[in-house]
Amino acid sequence: MLDIELKSEIESLVKTSGYKETKGMLCSVIRIVSMRHMDIPQKQIFKVAKEVL
Numbered sequence: 001m002l003d004i005e006l007k008s009e010i011e012s013l014v015k016t017s018g019y020k021e022t023k024g025m026l027c028s029v030i031r032i033v034s035m036r037h038m039d040i041p042q043k044q045i046f047k048v049a050k051e052v053l
Helices: 003-017 023-036 042-052
Strands: none
Touching: 003 023, 003 042, 023 042
């Protein structure tokens, strides 16, 4: 999966969560995306999620 697609999914996840975007939700977002896409390396998910948050 491309970083752009991953970024779009993370932004959508944060937007629909109803919570304010904070650094504290980084772990939760990584966990959710990792469960949805087990084929994506966690390093890539962490890198993109850190950019978004």
